[in-house]
Amino acid sequence: MINLTLLGATGSIGQSTLAVVDLHPEQFQVFAISANTNWQDMVKLCAKYKPKYAVMADENAATQLSAQLQNDTTVLSGASALEMIAEHVQTDYVMAAIVGSAGMASSLAAAKAGKRIMLANKESLVLAGDIFMQAVKDNNAELIPVDSEHSAIFQCLQGGTSGLSKIQLTASGGPFLHTPLDELDTITPEQACAHPNWSMGRKISVDSATMMNKGLEVIEAHYLFNLPHNQIDVVMHPQSIIHSSVYFNDGSTLSQLGNPDMRTVISYAMSYPQRIDSGVEALDLTQNSPLEFYVPDFEKFACLRLAFDALKQGGSAMGTINAANEVAVAGFLDNKIKFLDIAKIIEKTLTQSAHHFPTTLAQVIDNDQSSRAIANEIMLSYA
Template sequence: MKSISILGATGSIGTQTLEVMRSNSEKYTLIGASANSNYNKMIDIINEFKPKFVALMDDLAYHKVKTYCKDNNLNTEVIHGLEGLNTIASCDEADIVVTSVVGMIGLIPTLMAINSGKDIALANKETLVAAGDIVMDAARKNKVRILPVDSEHGAIFQCIQGNDKNNIEKILLTASGGPFRGKKRNELVNIMPHDALKHPKWNMGKKISIDSSTLMNKGLEVIEAHWLFEVSYDKIEVVIHPQSIIHSMVEYNDGSVIAQLANPDMKLPIQYALNYPERFNAVIPRLDFYKLNLLTFEKPDTETFRCLKLAYEAGKTGGNMPTIMNSANEIAVNLFLENRIKYLEIEKIIEECMNKFEYIRTPTIDDIIYTDKNVKKYVKNKYCK
């Protein structure tokens, strides 16, 4: 039986991870789970899975869950804040840690898990975007596996099995194109949050849905792919594939292209990451090739959706530039969701911060945290008046 901790257990990826665990309940046990403020869902998780630890970031949620466990004589230990995240990430009993919290808050707990010798099922994009060099170096030193949970990186991971990485000619990272595929800049001026949250294929959290609409989500995935698969940015190409059946491809030096296909459902890459190298019975509907009438591919429009171009620039520049880009995007998306800025101001803020903040070629973890804090403070002060 594999013991699992989930950082972000009540979010989209965390919820689907629990679904995978239910499908093979004799294979898994939940050791720890964290949430931000959704105490009702956390109480349901405690009642069903009986984890040893749970953590709540929000004060009210923490007290609600702690009181519930005390009143019902439950053995689950309830911990508050970052201390709780770090405890769940590094507890001795965990075999694998699913990092599905959104944002920079996932970086330190992920590093703690790695330094504690835990394998990582990685769904937190910001961890590798902001600190890819540091994280991958820690994983090598601790002989820890970073197993991708993103459908695209999970697909690439499957496509390289049994092959020499030195023979990779190109990674083809597929993208649905988001809800505004085919639109031009003048059509994006008055986009509202509810418009951008309507993803055509995937059921995701708010932040990731907005990132998908701007193509920043794909930009973050480009940087992740660089670190995960040790491939230069010149060998990572984004391909718009609206049907979201091919989840990514790898082209080899002999011209062969290997693709991973499946119905769009995050439970598949989650299951593969949890069980690697084994494959368990399907937890998603199987493809019916007689019903696949058409698979199409397009080049991304980086003039309309400039966030993808900015992500490539940040990745190639390296150092703390991806941190600057990521932090600016994170706060800008929040401001857009709060109706404080316009849709196209997201990319404007990112570019402004990339040009403004000090570049550090070889940042420490303290440099990364400092950069993140300062970028977000600057944007808040300027755009929240």
Template structure:
């Protein structure tokens, strides 16, 4: 029996995780669930999965959640606030933590799980983008087990040799990691029309159903940029060892190219329950509820390299990855503010990259040697981005 904490249970990844878990009641015991805004759903989930802890991310929501729990007749301990998130993710009764909070808000609770030596299933890519070196150091120091949930990284993980030596792909005979992405909903849109796209259009991904922030990131390909940075940290790669490839069908989830000319790909229908089930059961395999691939019914596979004039955010992310951690942290923070502003109709789609670029140019280079410095840079970048949005708004 694995005892499970799901950070961000009410989100897209959180719900898919509970779907997989519900198929295997003999394997998983849900001990803690956390949510932010949708507390009614959180209580519905508690009715079904009977966790010991139910946590609202916002401290002020304690009375609301406690009342909802009492009304529903659910018996569990209600907690609230950022410290409560860290408390449950590091709790002695937890073996596995699914880190599925979106954005920088996920960093501290995910890190708390790492420092408690848990098995951490990482969906919250922003945590790694912000603090990669410190995060990976903590994984090693506290002997946590880190398993990637992002479909691309999960695919790469599956295609790497079992004895892959971290940070030395060439010694494992690897020549390149091919990071695939669909190109999002605007792959074929006329460039001059990008200025006028709406949040609704940007959130309508052709293949995946996801939260709103990552959906916009997919449309700008910032998501692939964040994943590029994530891959560098997860697998110990340099920027030259990763190549982004657009594959609009989203059936190949990423590939590893070896020196002998072999390319290993992981394939499957675009459904996050596959990487979630893989990481939950690793090294075993379990049923995930995902329809098998029907090869005869598949569209032709196509591939192309990304055009940075269409996807300036991807270029910014790759450059930031080369520049260092202060740059990736700043970019992530600026992007969260810019995406939120776009979703609220304050700035245009094409201005997201503008905000990001301005912030990157304004932040001074410095070493991020501890989490406080990371959080300071994050805060500073948010302030800069927020003031830019205010200036550009309307």
């Protein structure tokens, strides 16, 4: 029986993970779960899965949860408790599915404890990629990507990297692939969150609409597959059927295809190197033709260009764009700024932030906080 610790249990990835667990109760057991404030859903999850630990990042939410529980689950709160369940000796696999930089420390704790980390929290790599990858290496942790593109590349590289010339991440283009640039200024958070293919949390949905999500994935791919920016390519593919491709110097291209459903990616991470039923319907190519591909428009999707810029700069630049993006997306979701302001705020923050090469988590966090402060200041002039 494999003990799972599920960081971000109430989120979209958390729910899909539990759906896979439900299909394989003989193989997986939920050892610990976490959320931020949503104690109401945690009450239901504790009743159903009876985990040993339930952690709320928010202290008040932990008090509420504790008051509602009638089983033996231990309720804890705060960042140190998240790290504790990630590195716990009884934890076998950690699903790192907290959204944003709040997920970084617990993912790192899992890496330091040598766990299998099923990594959905891309911020762990975007902010602290060098530190994180070193911890994985030093502690023989197992890192399995939980992002459809990186899982696709990971699957395509199972035969090795001999002759690898480039990897190519596919991008759906989100809801505004065919929307002209001048019409993007008036769109609402609801429109931005209505992704045509994937059902996701609100923050990542906006990131998909701006293509910052793809930009962060480019950075993630750089670390996961140890490739420079000029061996990482992006192609627009609105159907989200080809999840990514790998190109070799003999003219071969390998791609992984499937219906767009994160349960495939999650079940692969849970069962690797085997495969198990994920509950996802088999792909029927005849129902999805034609498959379309376009070159990305770096002017319209300025966030994608900014992510490549940050990757080229390296070091703190990647954490800076991530912090600025989190601030700007929250501002957009709160109706404080317009959709196109997101990229403008990120670009200005990148220009105004000091550039350095962090070697400790404290420096990463420092950069994250100072970048947020700068981004918040800049955002005032757009509000």
